Amino acid sequence: YSTRLVLTNDPNIKIGEIGLPWHTLVAIFEPFVIHHLFKKEKNIEIKLAVQDYMEIENIDYNDFMKFTKELILNPDVIPSHIKNGLIDVLNQFLSDQVVMCKRDPVVQRKSWFSATPVITEGRVAYVNSMDLGPMGGDSDGDTVAILPVFTNEAKQDVMEKMNPTKNKSKWKDLSSYNGVMYNPSLDSISTIYRATKNENNKGVY
Numbered sequence: 001y002s003t004r005l006v007l008t009n010d011p012n013i014k015i016g017e018i019g020l021p022w023h024t025l026v027a028i029f030e031p032f033v034i035h036h037l038f039k040k041e042k043n044i045e046i047k048l049a050v051q052d053y054m055e056i057e058n059i060d061y062n063d064f065m066k067f068t069k070e071l072i073l074n075p076d077v078i079p080s081h082i083k084n085g086l087i088d089v090l091n092q093f094l095s096d097q098v099v100m101c102k103r104d105p106v107v108q109r110k111s112w113f114s115a116t117p118v119i120t121e122g123r124v125a126y127v128n129s130m131d132l133g134p135m136g137g138d139s140d141g142d143t144v145a146i147l148p149v150f151t152n153e154a155k156q157d158v159m160e161k162m163n164p165t166k167n168k169s170k171w172k173d174l175s176s177y178n179g180v181m182y183n184p185s186l187d188s189i190s191t192i193y194r195a196t197k198n199e200n201n202k203g204v205y
Contacts, residue, residue: 001028005125007103007144009132009191016165018101018115019126020146022087023075025117027068028148029090029097034061036089043092046085053082075123090119098155100162101125102145103135111135114149114162129191131164139191 003024013019026033037047038061050067051059071078094117103111113135120126125144132139149155159166 001030002145002147003028004104004143004145005123007132007137007142008124008126008139009129009137010126011129011192011195013118013126013128013131015128015131016115016163017118017128018099018144018146019120020099020117021075021121021123022083022090022119023071023078024146025090025094025119026086027072028099028146029094030065030068031150032093032097033086033089034064036092037064040092043085043089046082046089049079049082049085053079087119094119096155098149098159100147100149100158101127101135102147103137104143104145106136108136112162113164114158116163134164 005020005024010019020028037043037050047059050064051057054063054067056063075083097117098114099117100112100114106112113131115127125146127135127137127144136142137144149158161167
């Protein structure tokens with residue numbers, strides 16, 4: 001289970017988080033979605049809605065995996081009630097999940113990081129403006145590979161070693177003259193300026 005998305009930045013995403021499209025999250029956390037759809041009675045309505053959408057009877061795991069493939073190719077054609085239902089399912093377990101992220105192409109060791117996934121719209125991956133620089137991203141079409149981490153031991157390990165909110169060594173860069181990775185880059189400043197630009201065309205940053 002993995003995906004690759006164009007990487008961009010958003011000051012509304014917290015440091016150590018990554019914003020991922022809802023349909024991408026359904027795909028990379030497919031085992032969890034299937035478990036909650038088929039094992040939790042409270043999700044029976046969304047399960048039946050997917051079944052009706054696929055025009056089949058007695059939907060099973062394999063049917064839902066076929067649906068997921070269609071979802072990734074054409075998320076915009078999925079009816080809103082199914083989309084909202086699947087987002088509700090994601091919210092039932094997503095707060096406990098962790099993903100590993102790899103900026104492609106890799107430019108340094110810190111291009112790898114771990115993050116807590118949050119649900120966003122669109123078809124790109126969002127990181128905090130301050131997270132973009134340390135991983136070597138610059139909003140010019142770079143992509144990021146996303147790999148979910150499933151076991152509790154692995155989640156704890158990658159969060160302690162690879163998440164900037166847990167491991168402060170990710171803030172350090174011994175090759176830099178000031179040794180600090182988390183400086184606002186020109187891309188970060190530009191994003192913040194545009195996000196806060198008022199009607200008089202002035203930024204408040």
